[in-house]
Amino acid sequence: MEIQSSARVPAGVVRITDVAALAGVSPGTASKALNNTGQLRDATRQRVLQAAEQLGFTPDSRGRALSSGRSYTVGLVTTDSSGRFSIPIMQGAEDALSAGEMALLLCDTRDDPLREQHYIRTLLARRVDGIILTGRRTEARPPIRVPVPTVYAFNPSTDPADASVVVDDAGGARQLADHLLSLGRERVAHVTGPERHRSAVERATAAVAVLGDRLVGPPLYGEWTERWGRHAVDVLLRRHADVDAITCGSDQIARGVCDRLRELGRAVPTDLAVTGFDNWEVMALASRPPLTTMDLELEALGRRAAQLLLDAIAGNPRHGLLELPPRLVTRESTLGD
Amino acid sequence: MEIQSSARVPAGVVRITDVAALAGVSPGTASKALNNTGQLRDATRQRVLQAAEQLGFTPDSRGRALSSGRSYTVGLVTTDSSGRFSIPIMQGAEDALSAGEMALLLCDTRDDPLREQHYIRTLLARRVDGIILTGRRTEARPPIRVPVPTVYAFNPSTDPADASVVVDDAGGARQLADHLLSLGRERVAHVTGPERHRSAVERATAAVAVLGDRLVGPPLYGEWTERWGRHAVDVLLRRHADVDAITCGSDQIARGVCDRLRELGRAVPTDLAVTGFDNWEVMALASRPPLTTMDLELEALGRRAAQLLLDAIAGNPRHGLLELPPRLVTRESTLGD
Known part of the structure; x- marks a missing residue:
């Protein structure tokens, strides 16, 4: 890499005096025209604006800032x-x-x-x-x-x-639970992240409230990882072999759930429906099958x-x-x- | 939500006159002390700096900007x-x-x-x-x-x-190819993204150059997706059943490659070694097994x-x-x- 001299001189900076000269007016008049202040004839104002446009003049916003206090x-x-x-x-x-x-x-x-x-x-x-x-x-x-x-x-x-x-996390979890109920699911599990995370607890609490006795066992808290999703499937199926839906606290967990269900030969969604949360597309779309989820907007x-x-x-x-x-x-x- | 009146008045703004008053000097002297200009006794300068510290005075950087032209x-x-x-x-x-x-x-x-x-x-x-x-x-x-x-x-x-x-993409691809050769791999395939993408072509060209006749067939161009990685495995194994390593143009592709190999009962890395590119951790670490890859730094x-x-x-x-x-x-x- 060599020294490049051209960038040293800001040759392209156009000053208000350049605009005034091209328009044939005083700098004060040019300033009034550009700031839309003072009493000027329309023709004069137009000539200044055209000169500014032609030269690519950009007003110094720092001046505006100091004078406005903003x-x-x-x-x-x-x-x-x-x-x-x-x-x-x-x-x-x-x-x-x-x-x-x-x-x-x-x-x-x-x-x-x-x-x-x-x-x-x-x-x-x-x-x-x-x-x-x-x-x-x-x-x-x-x-x-x-x-x-x-x-x-x-x-x-x-x-x-x-x-x-x-984000209304609780509202999102309620929508997902309602969606599963509307599809006729009756034995639903909730798998989510750490219990110390507010988003995990808020989503779980809302899911519990909507699902009531359609929920099989308490929410399973773990990690925000695919690995936990895979592991949770094994835990769940041992305890509740007849679960027909798993609503997850994140897309990562849901993707892990889908992967493990496929490995076990359980069909999604005919056998078990699965939902995520976040609409993190790299997870939600790459999942097999792609995930029903909440977009956080x-x-x-x-x-x-x-x-x-x-x-x-x-x-x-x-x-x-x-x-x-x-x-x-x-x-x-x-x-x- | 209601109107909050407290935020309207910038009551907390400390002015240089406040600093001067607390230090018992004129605003001009306070300014000299804070800007480290002019002739002042050390004790005076110290008193002003302490007053500024005590009041939490922040100098207006716009003034500095205008005077320095920056x-x-x-x-x-x-x-x-x-x-x-x-x-x-x-x-x-x-x-x-x-x-x-x-x-x-x-x-x-x-x-x-x-x-x-x-x-x-x-x-x-x-x-x-x-x-x-x-x-x-x-x-x-x-x-x-x-x-x-x-x-x-x-x-x-x-x-x-x-x-x-x-990023030196070619250098990265060479390092990965050297790594596979150093592990004794002799029948290597390259699976990557679209041929219209410069990064795909640069990585593929460098891999071809290093691998020489240890490369089985030309690079396979496709998409930057897991799905393409899975599909490419089927294509590759039909053509070259004895391939012992797959070097991929991205971590997403490599993750798909690993998933498909596992589904086919082929062990990674004992049977086939796999490499990614990018060190995109959500892909590289979630992959089963986790991916050897290039971190783009x-x-x-x-x-x-x-x-x-x-x-x-x-x-x-x-x-x-x-x-x-x-x-x-x-x-x-x-x-x-």
Whole structure:
């Protein structure tokens, strides 16, 4: 690699004086035309706008920011930007914010509280207009105290006065249980992740409530892994050989369940119906058969969080917990071919 | 949700006048102390710094930005922020930039050229100090022409004068082929993705070159899916029943290969060794058995791209293609238990 001299000089930067010169007006007049202020003839304003267009002039948004007291920038603080939950949320937020001409500053704390504090200070020093906080778990987190609006996405704040947007996990689990009952299943098992995870417990509790005595035995708690799904099948069939549906707390578990059932020669869904949770496509679609599951609608969640933040920045803050409904996606694991 | 009035007033913003008042100096003196300029007694400077610390004063970085002509901000333009390739790159870049007190502005173009143009204009209007461009494919992309330094990460620029940082796919495929040969495998097949994808062709070409007449038949091109991996096993075993290793262009394909071999009662690795590519852990670790594969080291790639950009911003731009070596990860699919 050699030294490249061309990138040193920002030759392409067009200044307002260039625009004024091409339009044949003073820089002050050009500024008024571009900022749509002052008294100008329409023809003059048009000439300046055409000159700006022709030269590819981009106004310096930092000037606008300083004069308005706003930076038109929002910070997104995530505990885990590589997580499959954080990413669609980030994408949805970015989408909603860019539509409002706001830029998104990304900060990944990697679950480190010191790193989070550093980032919050950095964002405040940059005078962000607001902050979205998101993480990969659904447990509530302690709030941050900052002088700009905040919204918590996916993992809510422990303070009910904060604005938090989360997935309605219980509602999703109820929809799946109703779906299995509507298909005539009568001996249903629930297999899920660790009992210390709020999402596992919320989904299990809702499934128990809907299924009642159609549930064979208590929920089986384990890991969020395919391996646990495979193992749980062996446990279940030993205890309840006549189970006719298994509703799982995640797509990974459900995929493991389907794999083990196939190895044992049990047909899905004719013999046993299986459901997942998350609609993580790399699991749900690769499963044999593909999984009926709940789509968490995380991109919509990210958009909604960003909209709440924009509202708060505009002077209409809200508070409280907003639960967004996930969406039932039906596939072969309950419906067959 | 109700109106929350507390978020309206930025009561917590500490101003330099507050710091000056607490330190018992004029705002001008406080400013000199905080910016480390002017002639001040050490004791005065210390008093101001302590007052700032005590009040949690954060200097407005926009002022610093305007006076230095820099924004201390870098744009990251990705075609696909949900992709599993873009994310670790983004994470690595964010890590390297935040260490240098630079903030990362995230832009997701969703593979839309118009959206990309819009974002580039937005970033220039915000006077970013530089731009990193990344995407989910390894095909070279047309360069952007902007008056600030740029670095291309993962998918290189078609212009050899630009700075591009990519994965050495061919080197990775050679390492895997060498690994299989070192284990004494003599009848090796290569199964990979679509022939129109540069990464598939580069990996296949390198495997062919190393394996020579130990390769049974030409590379099998297909899809980046588990399903294709399963299907390819049937094709291969019909043509070459005595194949003793299958090197795959991706972990997804390799996982499908392992699944089908197990269904056919063929033992991995004693009967056939299998390798993947990517070290996508959700595939490589969930595979039965877990996969020997190449880790693309994408986070390191993101860090390197950010460092090259910081160098360019500091006045030391480089140009040309920099290929970073991926890393061999050995697991049970070649080594056994």
